[in-house]
Amino acid sequence: MQIQILYFAQLADHAGKTEESRDIDYSSPAQLYHDLKEAYHFSHEFTQLQVAINHQLSAHETALKDGDSIAFLPPMTGG
Amino acid sequence: MTFQLTDSEISPSTLRRELLSLSAGGYCSYEGWVRDHNEGNAVAELHYSGYPQLSPAIAETILEEAKAKFHIEDAAIVHRIGLLTTGDIAVWVGVTAHHRGDTFLACRYIIDNVKHRLPIWKKEVYTDGSEAWIESNHCGCTDPTNLEHHH
Numbered sequence: 001m002q003i004q005i006l007y008f009a010q011l012a013d014h015a016g017k018t019e020e021s022r023d024i025d026y027s028s029p030a031q032l033y034h035d036l037k038e039a040y041h042f043s044h045e046f047t048q049l050q051v052a053i054n055h056q057l058s059a060h061e062t063a064l065k066d067g068d069s070i071a072f073l074p075p076m077t078g079g
Numbered sequence: 080m081t082f083q084l085t086d087s088e089i090s091p092s093t094l095r096r097e098l099l100s101l102s103a104g105g106y107c108s109y110e111g112w113v114r115d116h117n118e119g120n121a122v123a124e125l126h127y128s129g130y131p132q133l134s135p136a137i138a139e140t141i142l143e144e145a146k147a148k149f150h151i152e153d154a155a156i157v158h159r160i161g162l163l164t165t166g167d168i169a170v171w172v173g174v175t176a177h178h179r180g181d182t183f184l185a186c187r188y189i190i191d192n193v194k195h196r197l198p199i200w201k202k203e204v205y206t207d208g209s210e211a212w213i214e215s216n217h218c219g220c221t222d223p224t225n226l227e228h229h230h
Contacts (some may be wrong), residue, residue, distance in 0.1 A: 006130075060189055076200065079170050079199075
């Protein structure tokens, strides 16, 4: 299934892009992050990040569906 | 109650006027400024990056929480994104209420939660040209009654 991945902050710098589409054959955000971490050498562990699916904060174990967007969010540092 | 994510300069006097109300007895605001140093490093500028599709919902939740916890009339948050230099205003919070106590408490509650929950990230660029993403906001003072906490 096709998943749109959005990257912010450190993750965007490491990935060298702000979004991409990936074809995956599993539904786990943790597995997806594991694969992305390997590909782009992200420094954060999955548990340090919040997950937004279709622009809504979501539980880490939420199952992804075809056409979803997902963003892995580092700790916020606004202000 | 309103929230804006903007790449333009923040004008507190304009924002204050938008909160003016004859039924309010007081107004409290907070401005977060870009300072010229952090943890021993000389800061030249900050890059703020946001998530515009998510931040309005988070801001609305924070404002609703403040309204539920404190006796306030109105509140607003404006956060700037993009490239900011020292002295710029990065974030503004304004609160009105019938009485002063709730304006202070609600303003503190909102800015503390903005710093930890609003999906915005900052990268510091130092005067020597190096740069670094800030990994966390160190002050964890989310308890608005904890007014003795020193930064």
